[in-house]
Amino acid sequence: MGPRWSPRRGGNLTAEPVIDVRGLTKHYADIKAVDGISFEVEKGQMFALLGPNGAGKTTTVEILEGLRDPTSGEARVLGVDVRKGYRKIRNRVGVLPQDFEPFDRLKPREAVAYWAKLFDRTLTKEEVAGLIRTVGLADRADTLAMNLSGGEKRRLGIAMSLVGKPKLVFLDEPTTGLDPGARRELWGLIRQLKSEGTTILLTTHYLDEAEQLADDVAIMNHGKIVARGSPANLITQFGAGAVIVLAGAGDAGLQAVSQRGVDAELNGSDVWVRVPIASDMRGMLEKLAAIDTPVTEIYTKRASLEDVFLKVVGARMQEGVLAA
Amino acid sequence: MSRILADVSAFGKMYLRSRVGTFFALAFPIILILLFGAIFSSSGSPQVPLYVQNKDCHPDCTPASLAFVEALNNTTLITYQGIPENAIFQDYIRQHSINVALQIPSGFQETLVSAGSGNASAQVHVLLAGDQTQSSYGIAYSAVAGVANGFNLKIANATKVVDVAQTEFAVRHFSYIDLFLPGIIGFTVLTTPLFGMTSICAEYRTRRFFKLLATTKLSKAQWLAGKIVFHIVLLFVSLGLMVLTGIFVFKMQAVLTPMALVLVATGTLEFTSMGMALGIFVRDPETGAAIANAIGFPMMFLAGSFFPVDAMPSFLQTTARFLPLTYVNEGLRATMTFANDATALVDTLITLAFAIVFFIVAARGLSWKSK
Ligand SMILES: Nc1ncnc2c1ncn2[C@@H]1O[C@H](COP(=O)(O)OP(=O)(O)OP(=O)(O)O)[C@@H](O)[C@H]1O
Ligand SMILES: [Mg+2]
Numbered sequence: 267m268g269p270r271w272s273p274r275r276g277g278n279l280t281a282e283p284v285i286d287v288r289g290l291t292k293h294y295a296d297i298k299a300v301d302g303i304s305f306e307v308e309k310g311q312m313f314a315l316l317g318p319n320g321a322g323k324t325t326t327v328e329i330l331e332g333l334r335d336p337t338s339g340e341a342r343v344l345g346v347d348v349r350k351g352y353r354k355i356r357n358r359v360g361v362l363p364q365d366f367e368p369f370d371r372l373k374p375r376e377a378v379a380y381w382a383k384l385f386d387r388t389l390t391k392e393e394v395a396g397l398i399r400t401v402g403l404a405d406r407a408d409t410l411a412m413n414l415s416g417g418e419k420r421r422l423g424i425a426m427s428l429v430g431k432p433k434l435v436f437l438d439e440p441t442t443g444l445d446p447g448a449r450r451e452l453w454g455l456i457r458q459l460k461s462e463g464t465t466i467l468l469t470t471h472y473l474d475e476a477e478q479l480a481d482d483v484a485i486m487n488h489g490k491i492v493a494r495g496s497p498a499n500l501i502t503q504f505g506a507g508a509v510i511v512l513a514g515a516g517d518a519g520l521q522a523v524s525q526r527g528v529d530a531e532l533n534g535s536d537v538w539v540r541v542p543i544a545s546d547m548r549g550m551l552e553k554l555a556a557i558d559t560p561v562t563e564i565y566t567k568r569a570s571l572e573d574v575f576l577k578v579v580g581a582r583m584q585e586g587v588l589a590a
Numbered sequence: 591m592s593r594i595l596a597d598v599s600a601f602g603k604m605y606l607r608s609r610v611g612t613f614f615a616l617a618f619p620i621i622l623i624l625l626f627g628a629i630f631s632s633s634g635s636p637q638v639p640l641y642v643q644n645k646d647c648h649p650d651c652t653p654a655s656l657a658f659v660e661a662l663n664n665t666t667l668i669t670y671q672g673i674p675e676n677a678i679f680q681d682y683i684r685q686h687s688i689n690v691a692l693q694i695p696s697g698f699q700e701t702l703v704s705a706g707s708g709n710a711s712a713q714v715h716v717l718l719a720g721d722q723t724q725s726s727y728g729i730a731y732s733a734v735a736g737v738a739n740g741f742n743l744k745i746a747n748a749t750k751v752v753d754v755a756q757t758e759f760a761v762r763h764f765s766y767i768d769l770f771l772p773g774i775i776g777f778t779v780l781t782t783p784l785f786g787m788t789s790i791c792a793e794y795r796t797r798r799f800f801k802l803l804a805t806t807k808l809s810k811a812q813w814l815a816g817k818i819v820f821h822i823v824l825l826f827v828s829l830g831l832m833v834l835t836g837i838f839v840f841k842m843q844a845v846l847t848p849m850a851l852v853l854v855a856t857g858t859l860e861f862t863s864m865g866m867a868l869g870i871f872v873r874d875p876e877t878g879a880a881i882a883n884a885i886g887f888p889m890m891f892l893a894g895s896f897f898p899v900d901a902m903p904s905f906l907q908t909t910a911r912f913l914p915l916t917y918v919n920e921g922l923r924a925t926m927t928f929a930n931d932a933t934a935l936v937d938t939l940i941t942l943a944f945a946i947v948f949f950i951v952a953a954r955g956l957s958w959k960s961k
Contacts, residue, residue, distance in 0.1 A: 367798065370604070376600065
């Protein structure tokens with residue numbers, strides 16, 4: 267780790283990661299909310315902190331936003347120490363807090379213009395309207411924020427986080443509590459942000475969200491990072507590979523498959539056969555196709571982060587809650 | 591600077607849209623002025639109803655007893671109410687919940703005549719009954735004693751040696767409203783920013799607006815400055831409404847002086863900062879209201895918002911010297927009512943000192959970060 271510091275200190279700013287965290291801890295009286303984590307996020311990347319409730323995601327993010335002081339360790343954002351240097355970078359960082367609430371009695375149009383002023387930017391009417399259109403609030407721009415739906419409030423929060431044209435945006439659980447349609451729309455918005463070159467740190471407890479959006483995922487549990495890499499790498503790394511699904515094969519199917527010496531598991535009424543090595547796929551498919559057992563469908567499924575999560579955390583996760 | 595202005599304008603919009611704050615800042619003081627003004631200003635000095643039973647009637651009341659009652663009525667301190675001659679004095683008082691009553695005994699005139707003709711041992715007792723702790727008793731007593739004295743002198747044939755010459759001791763002619771209105775201005779300068787800021791701090795903390803603001807370039811001191819600017823504008827509007835009400839409804843003589851404007855602005859700075867300093871301890875709306883009430887209510891009474899501090903027992907007067915609102919009230923009365931800007935200036939400087947302390951405590955102590 268040591269040598270990587272020296273060339274950066276030498277002044278080559280472009281090479282410095284946008285976020286650089288080393289041995290970061292945050293201890294409370296009764297809990298180590300963040301317990302010695304290290305990671306870095308490169309410019310233009312989308313980084314996801316994935317973990318269940320209480321994993322330490324928000325604590326980590328708020329330390330990086332300069333809103334909480336760490337107990338120990340180092341955290342640098344856009345080249346400054348988060349403890350001392352935030353004054354210099356405030357207008358280059360956008361923040362959507364977890365459980366964001368807008369000011370009740372401001373309309374989105376007013377809130378966006380007001381917030382921009384707090385970053386020393388004066389937006390023209392067109393710019394305000396443009397930003398509101400970007401987040402899909404055009405026809406709600408003149409409604410008091412207290413009357414907006416949960417998803418609309420979240421979009422307003424994203425618009426407010428973008429008023430300063432930030433280089434780096436923190437999105438703490440941007441889609442929690444939204445319906446699937448609204449989630450997908452927000453994903454589109456987040457992808458667009460990234461395509462404009464913005465570096466994004468996002469927290470989530472939706473595995474599919476991390477898999478869909480992130481270049482780089484850190485799975486967090488009990489204040490520690492338990493796995494780290496791109497979604498594809500994680501899946502390969504934890505050997506989940508692909509799965510052949512014999513839909514509707516049931517108990518009889520499982521028995522028939524097992525008799526041929528193939529490892530399989532029952533998932534509902536489907537029989538799953540894991541294929542960790544890609545080159546084995548064709549052989550295994552032929553083998554299974556030859557088995558004479560009733561199925562409704564045979565298809566292959568790439569393993570997902572869900573499998574990785576199960577493996578590294580030892581439990582499945584539903585809406586942020588771990589289930590055995 | 592533009593951050594502060596943007597914050598003032600956004601905050602102002604939210605404040606006016608919520609209407610509750612607007613009511614307490616603008617309408618409530620006017621209601622208080624109309625209410626108290628109507629109670630106290632109408633008749634100049636209050637008159638005490640005095641119930642009189644004249645027993646010196648056989649059956650027609652004697653001229654002397656009637657003259658005594660007439661003289662009482664002329665004092666303008668009391669209004670005459672009769673008690674039937676044959677009623678039992680004590681019972682009648684009790685049954686009719688009467689505060690003060692006077693009984694003129696039978697033989698009143700006879701005794702006077704006897705005294706007038708040189709009988710030195712002639713004496714007659716008029717009986718004044720009532721609760722001696724009540725101020726109405728005191729007023730009735732002085733009226734009765736004054737009239738009795740006049741009768742005594744007349745019988746002794748004395749000439750009037752001492753008479754009270756009346757003179758105005760101040761530049762303006764006061765009525766109740768002239769003393770009361772500056773107190774209500776002080777009351778508003780205290781309550782609007784203090785109660786407003788503690789509840790805002792509670793809301794901003796529970797709804798995490800402080801944290802949200804901490805992600806912008808706006809500093810705590812700038813945010814506080816914005817609230818101060820807003821409250822000063824708001825209180826100037828309120829002040830204008832109050833003074834207009836005083837002048838047009840109650841013919842107030844007190845004057846809105848430049849010094850009064852300076853003092854209102856300084857006082858607003860003081861109590862906005864104090865509200866935010868208290869916000870350090872506010873965790874939720876309940877504690878916010880509790881803290882504001884616990885500090886605001888005793889202060890508004892002890893600091894002389896509704897009645898002057900000199901009327902209070904001396905230990906309370908000493909307490910009042912430590913209360914920031916005392917100097918706002920005192921200064922406002924000094925400049926508006928007594929045209930005494932020198933005193934008002936001292937009060938303004940003391941207020942400014944309090945204000946600076948509160949501002950520093952607030953800007954340093956209030957944390958936007960979480961632990
Ligand atoms: N101020 C605090 N005092 C004490 N404990 C705290 C404090 N803030 C957070 N914690 C604890 O630290 C742990 C991590 O909290 P954190 O909010 O970072 O979790 P999270 O991963 O964001 O969870 P979620 O998905 O529910 O938002 C939790 O157990 C929480 O109770
Ligand atoms: Mg969280």
